[in-house]
Amino acid sequence: MFELSKQFRFDAAHTLERSIDTESSRRIHGHSYRAEVTVRGRPDPATGMIVDLGLLERSMEDARDALDHRFLDEINDLGPATMENLSRWIWNRLSPELDNLFKVSVYRDSSGDACTYWGEEVAA
Numbered sequence: 160m161f162e163l164s165k166q167f168r169f170d171a172a173h174t175l176e177r178s179i180d181t182e183s184s185r186r187i188h189g190h191s192y193r194a195e196v197t198v199r200g201r202p203d204p205a206t207g208m209i210v211d212l213g214l215l216e217r218s219m220e221d222a223r224d225a226l227d228h229r230f231l232d233e234i235n236d237l238g239p240a241t242m243e244n245l246s247r248w249i250w251n252r253l254s255p256e257l258d259n260l261f262k263v264s265v266y267r268d269s270s271g272d273a274c275t276y277w278g279e280e281v282a283a
């Protein structure tokens with residue numbers, strides 16, 4: 160079994176309601192994010208690939224365009240612009256076209272923040 164990943168970066172602004180650092184979090188501020196999309200599977204013997212990295216990049220472009228240099232509070236189906244909601248939002252955007260999608264991680268390298276979404280568990 161293999162995991163294959165590709166990353167993209169985006170810079171975006173947001174506000175956040177929190178119980179700590181309330182005032183500064185409510186002010187519009189920005190972060191530099193890095194998102195990592197991982198597929199899992201076995202390479203096709205003919206191509207040697209799980210999925211062509213070029214195709215993976217194409218399907219990520221749309222998500223990047225929707226996030227980069229945006230005010231995240233204005234993205235209707237995101238909810239509060241947290242790392243958790245961003246990783247799930249990227250997952251929801253990519254999962255219809257990526258059969259082998261395994262996880263989506265979002266990082267804020269400057270502060271050491273990371274969040275990974277594996278999709279919702281399907282009840283047995």
Ligand SMILES: Nc1nc2c(c(=O)[nH]1)N=C([C@H](O)[C@H](O)COP(=O)(O)OP(=O)(O)OP(=O)(O)O)CN2
Nearest residue numbers: 175177180184188190240241242243267269270272
């Ligand atoms: N569970 C989560 N908690 C918080 C999130 C999140 O996405 N998930 N996000 C934030 C805010 O984005 C906040 O701006 C980050 O706050 P903080 O860690 O205090 O860092 P700074 O704003 O000071 O950012 P710098 O890296 O210092 O610029 C909070 N919590």
Ligand SMILES: [Zn+2]
Nearest residue numbers: 173175188190
């Ligand atoms: Zn923030």
